[in-house]
Amino acid sequence: xxxxxxxxxxxxxxxxxxxxxxxxxxxxxxxxxxxxxxxxxxxxxxxxxxxxxxxxxxxxxxxxxxxxxxxxxxxxxxxxxxxxxxxxxxxxxxxxxxxxxxxxxxxxxxxxxxxxxxxxxxxxxxxxxxxxxxxxxxxxxxxxxxxxxxxxxxxxxxxxxxxxxxxxxxxxxxxxxxxxxxxxxxxxxxxxxxxxxxxxxxxxxxxxxxxxxxxxxxxxxxxxxxxxxxxxxxxxxxxxxxxxxxxxxxxxxxxxxxxxxxxxxxxxxxxxxxxxxxxxxxxxxxxxxxxxxxxxxxxxxxxxxxxxxxxxxxxxxxxxxxxxxxxxxxxxxxxxxxxxxxxxxxxxxxxxxxxxxxxxxxxxxxxxxxxxxxxxxxxxxxxxxxxxxxxxxxxxxxxxxxxxxxxxxxxxxxxxxxxxxxxxxxxxxxxxxxxxxxxxxxxxxxxxxxxxxxxxxxxxxxxxxxxxxxxxxxxxxxxxxxxxxxxxxxxxxxxxxxxxxxxxxxxxxxxxxxxxxxxxxxxxxxxxxxxxxxxxxxxxxxxxxxxxxxxxxxxxxxxxxxxxxxxxxxxxxxxxxxxxxxxxxxxxxxxxxxxxxxxxxxxxxxxxxxxxxxxxxxxxxxxxxxxxxxxxxxxxxxxxxxxxxxxxxxxxxxxxxxxxxxxxxxxxxxxxxxxxxxxxxxxxxxxxxxxxxx
Ligand code: 3HC
Ligand code: NAI
Numbered sequence: 001x002x003x004x005x006x007x008x009x010x011x012x013x014x015x016x017x018x019x020x021x022x023x024x025x026x027x028x029x030x031x032x033x034x035x036x037x038x039x040x041x042x043x044x045x046x047x048x049x050x051x052x053x054x055x056x057x058x059x060x061x062x063x064x065x066x067x068x069x070x071x072x073x074x075x076x077x078x079x080x081x082x083x084x085x086x087x088x089x090x091x092x093x094x095x096x097x098x099x100x101x102x103x104x105x106x107x108x109x110x111x112x113x114x115x116x117x118x119x120x121x122x123x124x125x126x127x128x129x130x131x132x133x134x135x136x137x138x139x140x141x142x143x144x145x146x147x148x149x150x151x152x153x154x155x156x157x158x159x160x161x162x163x164x165x166x167x168x169x170x171x172x173x174x175x176x177x178x179x180x181x182x183x184x185x186x187x188x189x190x191x192x193x194x195x196x197x198x199x200x201x202x203x204x205x206x207x208x209x210x211x212x213x214x215x216x217x218x219x220x221x222x223x224x225x226x227x228x229x230x231x232x233x234x235x236x237x238x239x240x241x242x243x244x245x246x247x248x249x250x251x252x253x254x255x256x257x258x259x260x261x262x263x264x265x266x267x268x269x270x271x272x273x274x275x276x277x278x279x280x281x282x283x284x285x286x287x288x289x290x291x292x293x294x295x296x297x298x299x300x301x302x303x304x305x306x307x308x309x310x311x312x313x314x315x316x317x318x319x320x321x322x323x324x325x326x327x328x329x330x331x332x333x334x335x336x337x338x339x340x341x342x343x344x345x346x347x348x349x350x351x352x353x354x355x356x357x358x359x360x361x362x363x364x365x366x367x368x369x370x371x372x373x374x375x376x377x378x379x380x381x382x383x384x385x386x387x388x389x390x391x392x393x394x395x396x397x398x399x400x401x402x403x404x405x406x407x408x409x410x411x412x413x414x415x416x417x418x419x420x421x422x423x424x425x426x427x428x429x430x431x432x433x434x435x436x437x438x439x440x441x442x443x444x445x446x447x448x449x450x451x452x453x454x455x456x457x458x459x460x461x462x463x464x465x466x467x468x469x470x471x472x473x474x475x476x477x478x479x480x481x482x483x484x485x486x487x488x489x490x491x492x493x494x495x496x497x498x499x500x501x502x503x504x505x506x507x508x509x510x511x512x513x514x515x516x517x518x519x520x521x522x523x524x525x526x527x528x529x530x531x532x533x534x535x536x537x538x539x540x541x542x543x544x545x546x547x548x549x550x551x552x553x554x555x556x557x558x559x560x561x562x563x564x565x566x567x568x569x570x571x572x573x574x575x576x577x578x579x580x581x582x583x584x585x586x587x588x589x590x591x592x593x594x595x596x597x598x599x600x601x602x603x604x605x606x607x608x609x610x611x612x613x614x615x616x617x618x619x620x621x622x623x624x625x626x627x628x629x630x631x632x633x634x635x636x637x638x639x640x641x642x643x644x645x646x647x648x649x650x651x652x653x654x655x656x657x658x659x660x661x662x663x664x665x666x667x668x669x670x671x672x673x674x675x676x677x678x679x680x681x682x683x684x685x686x687x688x689x690x691x692x693x694x
Contacts, residue, residue, distance in 0.1 A: 007035025009042060014050040014191075015184050016043040025063035026056045028104045030075035032066075033082045036108075040085045040093075051187035052089065054112060055096040055180050061121065064103025067130065067267055070258055079104050079136040080247070083111035087197065092190035096183035097121045097172065102160060107136040110145065113195045115172040116183045117163040123171060124160025128227040130270060131263030131637060135254030139234035140246040141198045146170050147206035148235050149214035155231040156218045170204075200243040208239050230257060261647065265639030268686070269629060272622030272640065275693070276467045277460070279452060280619045286449045288457040289399060295320060295371035297388060299330020299361070302405055303377035305433030308334055309462040311358040312434065318360050318367050327361045334359060337434065365391050372397070373458060375427055377405040385409060386417035393418040401451050403427040404442075407478060411444040411471050421446035425455055428475060429464075430631045438631030439464035440475050465630045470617035476627045479612060480641070483604040483668070488514045489538045490664070491597055493582050495589035498558040499570045504597040509635025514601075515558035516568055519551035523558075539581050544574070600660060603653050606645045607672050613642075613685075614674035620692065621685035642685040650679035 095109040176182035230253035310317035321327035341347035415424035426442025459466030502513025527545035551557030559568025625640020661669035
């Protein structure tokens with residue numbers, strides 16, 4: 001089979017229609033850039049061509065530069081060079097934007113003389129999400145077209161705008177259903193006249209003061225973000241320098257940021273999230289089952305949020321409770337959440353009504369009879385869950401997926417309580433379920449391939465990032481978290497204070513450390529669980545809970561919240577309590593350097609991640625990263641725990657873990673077999689994933 005040319009050109013009625021066809025998203029690979037250059041030169045040289053339309057096949061116009069080429073030797077022509085060729089043509093070029101025009105894709109369109117967009121098209125410069133800035137003239141052309149302040153906003157936020165917004169701000173000239181026809185008509189109109197290129201002067205930039213004000217606000221909202229800083233600096237050059245020099249400023253920032261390890265980490269995040277969508281070992285051609293209606297059992301903290309996810313995605317859902325009273329409480333909480341969004345201006349009143357209209361409250365499990373997917377979110381009790389799944393086997397319609405939102409319970413055991421274990425799997429949402437992006441899809445022993453495919457597809461429809469996990473205690477995320485929690489307590493006993501431990505993690509990039517988080521969630525929650533299980537693993541947290549210090553809700557926990565109820569201050573009473581517990585245990589406290597605290601918290605998690613990978617609970621190291629990035633606030637510019645481990649160096653982690661294990665006598669801290677092997681071979685988690693993908 002001959003491969004389709006990524007760029008073709010056809011001349012008809014004096015117009016050359018140049019088409020990009022580089023599935024899946026028409027990224028600007030070397031072959032596409034080469035094809036565009038040749039097509040532009042041919043059209044320029046052909047006397048029969050009066051005007052040019054630049055169009056694309058498929059759903060997307062152009063998704064930008066080919067991200068997989070970053071970090072590899074450059075292949076000419078470069079993107080800036082390709083765009084410059086189009087911009088300098090003496091025949092009009094009109095971009096026919098049929099779908100997303102992102103990053104380099106929008107920059108190509110900006111190099112055209114005019115732009116027509118489909119009503120559904122999205123236009124944006126998402127480079128900051130990859131740790132870079134627009135590097136093919138976007139920072140110079142967009143401000144000169146729509147104004148410096150609005151252009152900086154688009155770049156700094158990285159979020160695309162709609163065709164309608166783009167028309168309003170002058171980024172596109174026309175919005176039309178048939179973009180190619182409209183672009184042809186516009187191109188012919190422009191032929192022969194003066195070409196309306198993006199001005200190279202300051203005509204459209206707007207007032208400098210307005211730009212500086214907008215830039216200051218944006219930089220304040222994005223502290224220590226080198227990409228956003230570079231965007232502001234490059235846009236500022238529009239005022240201070242001629243166009244060509246502005247391009248040079250942009251290029252310098254672009255190459256510096258592209259070669260920064262933070263950008264490599266963010267690229268890893270991009271690809272890891274997409275790879276996580278691929279389920280290994282699924283028979284070819286496995287399709288998803290249709291899901292037109294869902295049911296959620298239990299309208300508590302999680303159930304209400306999960307029902308909102310379905311309603312937000314336009315899927316009707318029945319929310320099921322044991323009593324009218326519980327049901328009303330649950331529905332009121334959902335309504336209240338939507339009302340808050342309306343108040344904040346993020347949801348329109350009619351959208352709220354529509355979403356509430358999709359949620360039907362019912363008492364009794366029988367109401368799950370017409371659902372294609374049932375998510376159980378009742379109390380975390382094995383007996384109760386088994387009873388419910390046992391009943392569901394009769395109630396749920398044949399082929400319905402039966403999912404549990406359990407955090408820790410054995411999904412195989414739950415599945416065994418039904419006569420249809422092939423339909424059973426875990427759908428582990430994170431709290432608050434309507435906000436958090438992560439969804440762990442737990443594949444049990446008997447889960448049917450198409451049931452798994454359905455849960456993954458539904459996860460994406462709910463705007464989640466779904467990741468497959470095998471069955472184990474705590475699945476991927478909570479199993480690793482338990483290692484960090486244990487070390488955090490241990491560090492307190494050895495000499496650190498809550499603020500030292502939390503600072504190590506917030507300095508690393510987490511929004512919150514484990515103790516501030518504990519205070520927020522309520523120290524009593526895990527205390528009650530430990531008491532029920534007779535666990536003595538957290539003496540400090542237990543002592544605080546016994547003293548009635550439950551966290552923010554009692555104004556005292558690991559920190560003192562008496563100032564305003566929300567801001568925690570270090571508390572000398574807590575320090576004294578910790579010192580007393582250390583003394584009772586015969587531990588001589590010592591100052592622990594921040595670097596050691598960080599390693600003590602992160603390396604045991606990485607070690608557990610290696611075990612999870614070694615056992616096949618996670619299919620890829622990148623899946624583990626995706627879990628931590630989307631469910632636990634791991635800082636994205638370090639790429640996630642396993643990518644970070646590679647950057648630290650696996651031999652160093654092995655050596656430190658051995659020291660920690662020897663010092664504490666905790667065998668859990670002994671390096672995992674997979675970690676040892678990779679370190680010994682001089683390999684990495686990234687290399688392991690690459691080998692598996694190949
Ligand atoms: N380069 C390379 N591959 C890309 C890509 C890109 N720019 N964009 C998407 N892909 C790949 C994905 O990895 C995925 O591959 P897979 O099927 O092998 O996993 C495939 O295309 C489909 O992607 P999605 O699953 O994301 O498809 P969706 O339909 O959900 O979304 C999209 C489409 C909105 C275009 C989304 O892919 C997207 O946001 N892409 C990235 C956009 C971006 O960041 N562009 C800026 C690039 S940097 C740049 O242009 C620099 C310039 O200024 C010089
Ligand atoms: P919750 O206690 O807030 O809500 C449970 C609800 O289930 C209650 O409203 C209860 O009335 C209802 N319920 C009990 N038996 C029922 C039955 N037979 N039929 C219908 N409804 C019934 O509990 P929460 O926090 O929402 O947890 C639910 C599940 O989600 C648990 O398995 C938990 O482990 C899991 N989970 C909890 C998270 C959290 O942060 N709270 C995070 C992720 C998972």
